Amino acid sequence: MSREQQAVARARKAFNTGRSKPLEYRIIQLKNLKRMFYEKQKMISDAIKKDLNKSVEVTQLHETLGIESEIDLTIRKLKDWAAPRPVEKNLLTMSDTVYVHPEPLGVVLIIGAWNYPWAVTVGPLIGAIAAGNAAVVKPSEVCVHTAKVMEDLLPIYIDKELYPVVTGGVPETQELLRQRFDHIFYTGNSMVGKLIMEAAAKNLTPVTLELGGKSPCYIDKNCDITIACRRTAWGKYTNCGQTCIAPDYILCEPSMQDRIIEEIKKALKEFYTDNPKTCADYGRIINQRHFKRIINMLDDCTIAAGGENDEANCYIAPTLLRDVKPEAKVMQEEIFGPLLPIITVSGVDEAIEFINKGEKPLALYVFSSDNKVIDRIRDETSSGGFVANDCLVHYSISSLPFGGVGNSGMGCYHGKYSFDQLSHLRGCLIKKLNMEGVNNVRYPPHTPKKLSWARFILLKSSSLGWIGRMAMLAILVVVAAVALQRYLH
Amino acid sequence: MESQSQMVARLRAAFRSGVTVPEEFRRTQLTGLMSMIKDNEDQITDALHRDLAKPKFEAVLSEIEIVLNELYHSISNLARWMQPEYVSKSLATKLDDCFIRREPLGVVLIIGPWNYPLQLLILPLISAIAAGICASVAGMQSCCLILTTAACCYCVLSLGAERGRSQAVARSVVQAASVHLTPVTLELGGKCPCLIYGRINITAAARRLVWAKYFNAGQSCVAPDYLLCTKAVRDALVPALREILEEFYGKEPKESPDVSRIVSDRHWTRLMELLKKTAGTVVVGGEANREDKYIAPTVVVDLQEDDALMGQEIFGPILPILTVETLEEGIAFINRKEKPLALYVFSDESSVVKTVMENTSSGGFCSNDAIIHMTLPSLPFGGVGMSGWGSYHGRWGFEEFSHRRACMLRGWALERLNGLRYPPYSSEKLKWLRWTTSPHSCSIM
Numbered sequence: 046m047s048r049e050q051q052a053v054a055r056a057r058k059a060f061n062t063g064r065s066k067p068l069e070y071r072i073i074q075l076k077n078l079k080r081m082f083y084e085k086q087k088m089i090s091d092a093i094k095k096d097l098n099k100s101v102e103v104t105q106l107h108e109t110l111g112i113e114s115e116i117d118l119t120i121r122k123l124k125d126w127a128a129p130r131p132v133e134k135n136l137l138t139m140s141d142t143v144y145v146h147p148e149p150l151g152v153v154l155i156i157g158a159w160n161y162p163w164a165v166t167v168g169p170l171i172g173a174i175a176a177g178n179a180a181v182v183k184p185s186e187v188c189v190h191t192a193k194v195m196e197d198l199l200p201i202y203i204d205k206e207l208y209p210v211v212t213g214g215v216p217e218t219q220e221l222l223r224q225r226f227d228h229i230f231y232t233g234n235s236m237v238g239k240l241i242m243e244a245a246a247k248n249l250t251p252v253t254l255e256l257g258g259k260s261p262c263y264i265d266k267n268c269d270i271t272i273a274c275r276r277t278a279w280g281k282y283t284n285c286g287q288t289c290i291a292p293d294y295i296l297c298e299p300s301m302q303d304r305i306i307e308e309i310k311k312a313l314k315e316f317y318t319d320n321p322k323t324c325a326d327y328g329r330i331i332n333q334r335h336f337k338r339i340i341n342m343l344d345d346c347t348i349a350a351g352g353e354n355d356e357a358n359c360y361i362a363p364t365l366l367r368d369v370k371p372e373a374k375v376m377q378e379e380i381f382g383p384l385l386p387i388i389t390v391s392g393v394d395e396a397i398e399f400i401n402k403g404e405k406p407l408a409l410y411v412f413s414s415d416n417k418v419i420d421r422i423r424d425e426t427s428s429g430g431f432v433a434n435d436c437l438v439h440y441s442i443s444s445l446p447f448g449g450v451g452n453s454g455m456g457c458y459h460g461k462y463s464f465d466q467l468s469h470l471r472g473c474l475i476k477k478l479n480m481e482g483v484n485n486v487r488y489p490p491h492t493p494k495k496l497s498w499a500r501f502i503l504l505k506s507s508s509l510g511w512i513g514r515m516a517m518l519a520i521l522v523v524v525a526a527v528a529l530q531r532y533l534h
Numbered sequence: 535m536e537s538q539s540q541m542v543a544r545l546r547a548a549f550r551s552g553v554t555v556p557e558e559f560r561r562t563q564l565t566g567l568m569s570m571i572k573d574n575e576d577q578i579t580d581a582l583h584r585d586l587a588k589p590k591f592e593a594v595l596s597e598i599e600i601v602l603n604e605l606y607h608s609i610s611n612l613a614r615w616m617q618p619e620y621v622s623k624s625l626a627t628k629l630d631d632c633f634i635r636r637e638p639l640g641v642v643l644i645i646g647p648w649n650y651p652l653q654l655l656i657l658p659l660i661s662a663i664a665a666g667i668c669a670s671v672a673g674m675q676s677c678c679l680i681l682t683t684a685a686c687c688y689c690v691l692s693l694g695a696e697r698g699r700s701q702a703v704a705r706s707v708v709q710a711a712s713v714h715l716t717p718v719t720l721e722l723g724g725k726c727p728c729l730i731y732g733r734i735n736i737t738a739a740a741r742r743l744v745w746a747k748y749f750n751a752g753q754s755c756v757a758p759d760y761l762l763c764t765k766a767v768r769d770a771l772v773p774a775l776r777e778i779l780e781e782f783y784g785k786e787p788k789e790s791p792d793v794s795r796i797v798s799d800r801h802w803t804r805l806m807e808l809l810k811k812t813a814g815t816v817v818v819g820g821e822a823n824r825e826d827k828y829i830a831p832t833v834v835v836d837l838q839e840d841d842a843l844m845g846q847e848i849f850g851p852i853l854p855i856l857t858v859e860t861l862e863e864g865i866a867f868i869n870r871k872e873k874p875l876a877l878y879v880f881s882d883e884s885s886v887v888k889t890v891m892e893n894t895s896s897g898g899f900c901s902n903d904a905i906i907h908m909t910l911p912s913l914p915f916g917g918v919g920m921s922g923w924g925s926y927h928g929r930w931g932f933e934e935f936s937h938r939r940a941c942m943l944r945g946w947a948l949e950r951l952n953g954l955r956y957p958p959y960s961s962e963k964l965k966w967l968r969w970t971t972s973p974h975s976c977s978i979m
Contacts, residue, residue: 063893102959110968132912145914148895227919235715242712246705249720251923256715269946279956316957326957401550419943425552427637430940435952438942442632444621445940450639455717457938470925472898472913473891474906478738478882484903488745489782489792491591499591500599 049217052181052209053224056152059206060179066149068127072120074174074203078167079116081202082109088198089163092190096159097284098329107284108163111441115168118443118460119175126175126464129473136502137483142475147468149177151227156218156241158232159187159331160287160381165232165255166195170208172463173230179207183221185233186214187331219244226250228467232289233257234379235404235452253456253466255289256449257379258406262292262436263396263422265413266301273412273434274308277385278316280410280436282363285328286383287335290408290429292436293380294369296396299389306349306365309385313350313363322353322360330359330382339382342375346386371399393418397425405429405451410436429453482526545641545668555638555666557616561609563663567656568605571598578652585651587795587827592750597652600909604657607911607928608664615664615932618941626951626970631943636936638666639717645707646673648797649753649849654721661931701920719924719934721755722917723847724874728758728904729864729890730767732883739880739902740774744782746878746904748831751794752851753801756876758904759848761855762864768855772833775853776818779831787830788823796827796850805829805850811842814854839867861886865893873897873919878904897921 046054064070082089089109090101099107129144153173157166166184173180182199184192196210211221222229222244231241232255245252262280264273280292297305313321321327330336336359343352343364351364361383369375369386376386390396400409400422409428411419419433429449430439439445440459448457458466486498536544553559571578575598582588582597618633642662646655655673662669704720711718730739747758763771783790796802806822806829814837819830832852837843843854858864868877877896879887887901897917900907908915908927916925926934954967 100959102961102964105964106955106959106967110964132910134912135910137906138910143910143913146891146899150918239712239715242715243709246708246712249701249704249708249722249920249923254715272946272949275956276952324957326959414946423941427640427937428939430942432942432944434944434946435942438627438944439632439940442621442623442627442940442942444623445632445942446634446938447940450937450939452715455715469895469918470914471896471918472907472915472925474898474900474903474910474913475887476900476902478735478742478880478902481738481741484742487595488741489591489790490784491589491792496591496594499595
C-alpha cells in the first residue's frame, strides 16, 4: 500500500468511527488550529519568508489574520450552520416535519496552492472540519518550507488520523487522485483543474475548483485617478502579483494612459521606496521557473516603468507596460507576476467587448465615479467576483461567496459557504403513519374524482401566511375525515 | 437540418444578446410553458400512455401536476429569487455595498431519461428559464414534440432509444465536461433502501409502501428498491402487501388500468433475468407477459445480500425483502452499499427514525412514506456520492443554474482607513487593521 493510500484509508477509518461528527469535537479541532497560529507564528513566518520573501506583518496580514477570523466566525456560528434548516411545506405535509439536514460528505481531499499557502490550504480545511468531514491535506510542493511546516505542525495540533498531511509533487498527487474521495477541493490553475475534474470523474467525486484567469481592471475617465491608481497598484503588486484575484491588466482610454502611469509610479514609490529590491515589504517570485516565464513576457512590450530584474534573487521590479497589444505574449495567459499591462480602448463599449472575448475571470474591477458605467460593466460581463473602486477586498468579507465561474472555477467558499460546500444538504421529510385519510386519494383504483382531490391536496404549494396555514390544516382534517369514510369503506 | 454545434452557437448568440435575462422575459416563458402544458394535457397523457402505458392518474400526478406546481412556485417566487442578497460587513466596509447577484450561467444542456420524460426534462428547464439561461433539452421523442416555447432560446434534441441513468454514462458526461470546465448536476440513482423497524402499524406502512414501489411499475429513481426488516415483521408484512395489492389492482393486476408496463423489451428481459437468477422465493406475483411488457407486482423473500436482485438498482416492480434482527444490522447493511438517492424508514418510534438518519447518508430522506418528499419544491432534490451531485426543484434549481457573483461597490471615501493596508507595513497598522476588519467591530457601532 502506498503512503498516500494508507493516509486515505486511515482517514476513512477514522471518519467511520463517527468522532468527527459531534459539534464539540469539531470546535475543539478548530480551537486547536487557532492556537497553532498563535503559538507557532514565528515558525510560520520564517518559512513564508524563505518561500515568498514576505515580512512578518505581511504574512499576518495576508494569511493568518484572515484564517483566524474565519476560525472565530466558524466556531461562533457552527451550531446555527449545522442545525436542521426548516423549509416551506405544502398542504399535505403541513403536519409533518420538513427540513434540510446538513451532513458531512466523508473524506475530502484539499490540494493547496503556493501563493497564499495558509489561506488557500487551511481555508478549505476549516470548512471541512466544521462540516464534520475527514480531510487529506496536500500542500503545494512549490512552497517548500511552508509545506514542511504544515507537515510538521498540523498533526501536533489537530487529529492526525482525520486530517493527515500528505506532501509531495506530481506523482504523489496523482497517486492521491487514484484514491476515492467524497469531495476534492483544488486551488490552482485551469489546466490542472481540468485534469483534476477528469480524475474525479472516475468515482463521480464532486469538485470545487478555485482557479484563475486574467482579471481585468477598467479605469474610467470619470474617477478619482489618484485613489484608483493607488488601490490598483496595491492590488497588483501585493505578493509580487502572485494573487489569483490581482488585477491582471488595465483597460483605459488613450488619454488616460500617461496620467495612470504617473499615478501608479507615485504609489509604487510610496509603497516600496525608490529601490523595491531593498524594501522589506516587496516580495519575490516563487521560483526560477516562474521568473523565466514572467520575464519572457517582456519581449514584445514597451516598458513604462520598472523592468529591472535579478534571476538569482527571483526579483522582478514592479513593472508597468504601455500601449500593449492584445496579441502580446503578456496577454496570452494569467500573468501572476508584477507586470501590469495597459491596453487602450475607445470607451466602455470596447472595454466590455474586450473583456467578453476572454474567458470568465475570477475577479473583475471597475474604477469609476459614474454608477451607470459600473452597472453596465457589471451587467454585461461575468466573473467570479466584482468590485467597483477597489481591488482584492471582497476576499475578506466572509459573508460573500468566493469562487469562480466558467474557466475560473466552480463552487465557492469562505464563511458559511465553506461549510455548505463541504456538506451534503439532505432533504428530510419526517412523517407519521396517521392522517391516512388524506393519503387515500393517491391510491389505486384511480377515479376522476380522486384525481381532482389529489390535484388539489397533494401538490398545491402552501404560500399562505400563518393564519392561512391554520385554516388549511382545519380543512385538511375535515377532508381526511370525509375521505377516510368514503374511500376506505 | 442544423448540426449540434450550429445549435449551440445559435443558443450562445441568443444568450449573448441578453434577451433571456430580464425578469419579464423569464416570466413570459414560464407562463407560456404553463399554458402549453395545460392546453395539451390530453395529448401529453396520451403520448405517455403510448410510450410507457402510464395510467392517466399517474401521468397527471407525476408529470403534469408536479410540473405545473413547479411552474406556479417559480413564477410566484421569481422576483424574490432574482433580488440581490445584501450581506453583513465589517467596519472597514460599512460604507460599501456588499451583495450577491444571481447571474445566469449561459447555455445549459439538459439530458433527460425516459421514466418520467416530461417531469425530468421540464423541471430542470423551468429552473433554467427562471435563472435566465438558454437551454438545449435532450429527451425522449414523444415529449419533444411538445416544446415550442421561444425556439431561439431553448432547443430540443430527440434521443431515440432509452439511455441508462447509469454511472458509466455519468462518468463520460463528467469527463466530457472537464474539457471545458463545465460544472455538472448529476441526478443518478441507486438502490433506495427501506428499513422497517420497531413499533409499526403494518397495514398503514404496507399501503404507502405498495403505492411507492409499484407506481410506474417501480420505474422511479426514488422508488424503494428493497426492504429490510425483522423476520416477524416480514411475516406480518407479506400478507398485508398481498391484501393491499388486491385492493389497488384487483385480483388480476394485468387487467387493471392502473398498472404500468415496463418501458422496453430490453428492460423487461433484464428484469425477467433477475427473477430467474434470484435465489429467493417469489411469494407474491411473478407473472409476466412479454408481448405486453407486463410484469406483475412481485415480492421476493429469503434472499441474501449477494443475490442477483441486490446488485444493480432494480427499477422494476420486484420488491426483495431481506431480514435483519437489529437496527444496527440494518444500518450496517445499508452503509455497506453506495449512498442512495433516497432512504426510507418506517417506524412509529421517533428514536428509530433519528438513529437511522444520523447514521446513514442519502440524497433525501423520508420517514413513514416514500417518494412524496420529492413533491415539495422547498426541499433540495439530488443525490450524494454515487447517486449524484447537485440538486434542484424550486429555489435549489434556480441556484444550481445561477452563478452567485460576489459584488462590492466602494466609494472614494475612507482612503485614510484604506491606508492602513498599504506598505510600508508596520505592526501598528496591523493592529488597527485587525480591529476594523473583524466582524466584531460592527457590534460596537
